[in-house]
Amino acid sequence: MTLGRLNVAITTYVGALVLVCTLVLVCAVAVGKSQPSRDDIANSLPSTNLSTDGTDRSNLPRPAPGFANAQVAVNPQAPDARAVGKKTCIACHRLEADHFTHTLHALGLHVANRSDPTIPVCEACHGPGSAHAARPQIKGLIIGYTKDSGTPINTQTKTCLTCHAGGPRDHWLGSVHQRNDLSCSDCHNPMAKFSVEGLMAKASINDTCAQCHKDIRLQFNRRSHMPLPEGQMSFERPSDGSYAEVRGSRISDEDQYYQAVYGEAGAYFKRSPLG
Secondary structure, eight states: OHHHHHHHHHHHHHHHHEEEEHHHHHHHHHHHSSOOOOHHHHHHSSOOSSSSOOOOOOOOOOHHHHHTTOOOOOOOOOOOOOOOOOOHHHHHOOOOOOHTTTTTHHHHHHHHHHOOOOSSSSSSHHHOOOOHHHOOTSSTTTTTOOOOOOOOOOHHHHOOOOSSSSGGGGGGGHHHHHTTTTOOTTTTTTTTTTSSSTBSSSSSSSHHHHOOOHHHHHHSSOOOOTTTTTTSSEEEEOOSSSOOOEEEESOOOTTHHHHHHGGGGGGSOEEEEEO
């Protein structure tokens, strides 16, 4: 090889090497920009420090009155347990936290906790979590809301009534549902949004009630029509001024459809076959 050709080869090789190095450097810079460090990510996010370190919270929304009074629930089965905070709970219960995010309780409790970090989120319903976190395999160390959770039904309902006392709940004590050891969570599920309203355990009130009242569901599933417009019942003006007489052909006194439609009013009617 002549000296001229050797110089051309060396020049070409050096040029290619410089080009490769330049491309590698450009790619490294591009990768570095596309994948920022943890510190860069943290600096780009708004402050999420919920500790009581003097952070100005005057611009944060005030908690709703019901959630502002939330306290760590009392669990008689873990009297020495202490609160650990929602981050410890979410570390294991990520799926439950994802489901809970879309519910009314989550919205209210998270807003309240953001305004006042002493207001609990998970532990407002489940009680202090330190004992459960230390020994998660032992039932009852956290307040659970299933039949096999190890938490007595009385503790479950008492925890719910801590916030939901008054109104229709005044009729809970001594009710047929309480006497049959039902819990609030048999009909309601605040941990996920299964229904449009009411935090029902199923998609609707009817479906929720039908979990137990299967006989009533069967009654509603029967083929039926309103009896009056079809001529199966008729009203007659009484001659003595008493209540009108209801005359029916296929409607018996004990028929649940009749009772569902007319309720207590049916007791005032005299029923007899069509003449």
